[in-house]
Amino acid sequence: MIIDLQNTSSREISAELTKARRGAGASGLVLTLIISTTDEHFDAAIEAARASATAHPSRVIVVTHVDDDQARLDAKIQVGDGLPGDLVVLRLHGPLQQHADSILLPILLPDSPTIAWWPNEGPDDLAADPIGQLADRRITDAAGCQDPQQALLNRARHHAAGDTDLTWTRLTRWRALLVAAVDQVQADVTAAKVVSAPDNAPATLLAAWLSVKLGVPVERVDGARVGVSEVRLTTTEGDIIIERPANGTANYSVPGQPPRKVALRRRPLTDLLTEELERMDPDEVFESTVAYLLASSERA
Template structure:
């Protein structure tokens, strides 16, 4: 069922949602509210990822877009049933209503369940103080979706608050897991490290900061020929540990004392990234330490 509301209010949206649910059946088992703040340019891709994540985490998805204009008013679209695993609300805030997103969205949140806000592209400087961000238990950004990913990551690091995370960190999950496993296999002492990547790659900056923070060594940066992170080399007293992406989806994995291996290391789609982030509701202390290291390294440069 799809319901369109023009020049409406939060109260009218909530009433229409209740009425729709009486028609198609109650939405039992919803575990969270996912608030997505995006723009028209990326709307379709973001909506697809948000809806797909709801199949793993049944949720009320509220997509907010801002529309420039002189007159403040609210348009809404409600979708329930139709194969949706939860509720889908699309809100278009016109004019000065963008400054009141908290009062508009608050009555539409699921009670007694977590609220996560996701900015897939541009994001405010201080997430926790943003009107919509202030409603959230967790706040997710994506520096890779910003016009300048490196600058966006630095802003995230300088304004980090408990509950913040960024999908540049999630993109590194497989890299971090393989590098951690390699040290478990060798029990070697790491004396240095190097990250090869595309110039000014935000995930590579975060990866280098994480390695430096966790291992207590200097981490070099080298420009690579391919997109994203190309290779990580850990220099140890037993030989080099090397994780090198040789082609899309595949990497060479070398650990001293072990046979060389080929491992899967694909670039993960947006749906996978946001679905993984919705699995945890607590603050990510390791991510926080890594972004603090980014700020510390900038201060030393």
């Protein structure tokens, strides 16, 4: 069922949602996901949200802003038709952009978490943003910004409990493999190197995390491959090497063991978002990593 509402209000949207669900409320929906995006990135964000909703049935609210002199709210509601939840698309015209919180509040699911996601450019101070103030967790993606490195520093400078970034989520498998490798080698790590594409935001976070965890200098090297392509940890027993020459697999080498292949694919946006929707608690490791990143930039 698709319902188009022109020049509408939050009250009317809420009433139509209830009617569309035949008065049964939002039973079975576990969270509200607010996506603040632009028309340019709308389709990719919707696709990822739809796919993640199969694991986490949600009320997905997409907010786009329209430059206009007149304040007007347009909405499109979709319920059913194979959709695992509700989809509400809001177009905020003109001055309404400054009142997104009051517009969204009546249509959030009651007694359930609210997560806000900015797929590309987002506010520097997420927790102070009108949409961010409604959310228990706030997700950004510095890799989707025009200046990924500056975006990371802005996030770090204004970090609040509940903030995270998909550049960090992209590193989940890398971090798990590195922790496992270090645990297998009874030797001290004395240095580290991260090889990646130039200006790669996940590599910046990975280098900061290694510095915090191992307490050693970490060298950043530009490579010719996409994303993070190699991490090398120098130990007193030899080098730990994880090298990803192609998408999907990586060469995994630990001193004292034969080299082997491990799965290390580049994960699609859907997987990243689904992972982040699985946790509601603040990520203390991410917090300490971005704090180190910010302190390092201020010393430079």
